[in-house]
Amino acid sequence: MAAATSLKRRTRAPKPISPLSLTGSSDEEREYDETFCEECRSGDAADELLLCDKCDRGFHLFCLRPILVSVPKGLWFCPPCSNLKKPKKFPLIQTKIIDFFRVQRSSDLTQKSKSGNQRTRKRAGTLVVSKKKRKLLSFKPTEDPARRLEQMASLATALTATGTDFSNELTYMPGMAPRSANCPRIEKGGMQVLSREDTETLNLCKNMMERGEWPPLMVVFDSQEGFTVEADRYIKDFTIITEYTGDVDYLRNRENDDGDSMMTLISAVDPSQSLVICPDKRSNIARFINGINNHTPNGKKKQNLKCVRYNVNGECRVLLIANRDIPKGERLYYDYNGQEHEYPTQHFV
Template identity: 70%
Template sequence: MLSLKKRTQAPNPISSKPRSRKRPKSKLEHYDDVCCEKCGSDQHPAELLLCDKCDCGFHIFCLRPILAAVPKGPWFCPHCAHSKEVRGFPLVQTKILDFFRVQRSSQPTQSLNCYKKRRRTSGLVMSKKSRRLLPFNPSEDPVRRLEQMASLATALTVTGTEFSSELTYVPGMAPRSANRAVLERHGMQVLSKDDVETLTLCKNMMERGEWPPLMVVSDPREGFTVEADRSIRDLTIITEYVGDVDYLKNRQHDGGDSIMTLLTASDPSKSLVICPDKRSNIARFINGINNHTPGGKKKQNVKCLRFDVNGECRVLLIASRDIKKGERLYYDYNGYENEYPTEHFV
């Protein structure tokens, strides 16, 4: 079974209240007539933020970039925040390699070429039938790979996130022993032996500094987003969705906009989610489509799939069609649950 849900629960537009509307009681009566500074409307009050400095109102979907959810704690509008341009991570090899903990004894991509030759020995019909996953194809230019890595380091640094390429299990949250694919409510697709080898190959390449051909860019409308830096074939592994693993019950009221379903258990108390707010990789910056419009669905070029990998649940982002160089990556935040509100996405 597949699950593409990025959030665990959609906000209720009737009952939910903006967390940033914390004002003295003497002032509360003045906020009934607040309108959005962008669109001029007072509709959708549950999604209308008040700046904690100037008291101006803004819909989360009128802001650029859009806010996917009402933020926790104090919030300041773009004018009061005095936001500055994002400073890029220094393009210094030693700093970048240390940031991503890359092995210094890097090997050339010979292993990838050998792997491709071995995989292509089967007939074309059999390959189509098996639908095997493909490893990403790194850029040949090592300088360009450093630029790709620096773009991700920039986004992680700005968001205060530590780089991680694995699921992490933090004391006080869900232990690794809780991540058991056998608990999946309707069963979970087992990743084949060949595809496990492909996933392992991708991780080994990254550890050597042979980076996926992806560039993180800062867009004034979408915030951080990910572009293909070279053409990517259908069924190519883009990345694994990683972060801290926690029980869903602990995150029901979490305001994060990037929580990913990991395990939907028959016993709800055993359901797990991935929380990438403290530790994550490039998956956190791949944006979602507006799945309420035909145009939004046409943008989708990545699928989010859950697999049983050696008994554990894992989430992979995989190219769902051929992706051209310069094309931005998008996937559907929602699966069969359809609980995440995407109608305001760009």
């Protein structure tokens, strides 16, 4: 879901021109004419050349590390002026992690939940059916409790660094779209209904997380991509990775928002009823799963997740599902656009 961003003064940096053409130009025009990117030393792609609001030096969106997808709203400071540092790791302390994610107190992350593991194995077995009738699979938590704590701490690190509260549900805040607006029947072209069995699998995933039986995912910080997510164990095709969560709002309220992770919830026949998920204040691990560069063949090859919107008990929900087997250590990627092709992914790695 692409946020519409208007060009601001700091992005209007024309290509460098010869000294002869400066005759009659004002000092301000000369300043813009001489602007170039500090990384690639080029003044090309002027509409994507940001000027720091502190030092006035220029940087292309696609030359920054981590890259920026769109022009930020409000003040922007370049890496040297913002003194960006590697995020401080969340303390690997069980009680702090339990409190952060509001894990049920009856659950002890240092012990295996035998009943939960047995139930997971039983459900997974019933989901192995013919390809025509394939059912969604629940994730399989890492067996090592200490490793699960590390997985949870990695997400807590990313959420803390971005000033985001953890939420594993869609949230409806005052002044935004009410829950009653989440009505799948207004989706243009209709919306597929999640089957009863797949709904049970989704609920099983939610219940496991509430008990501290975390999905096998690790959030890491990459100098080029920023926060990104890796599989911390083998994940089978058709496994539910996570649900996309955050604040639900009308698209019309967010058309000029610079949020880099907004997700379409409902694309309605009446555009005024279209909804988006905004994970900038409250979200889960879905916010840190990156998109592919769908403008290149190599980018498409990296895609290992599919984003699917379902009617779940009368409300629209967005799920990220493995679309092939994913080996341990592989980073997770999906196509932000789906079939809409509105989000600018040409600068994605």
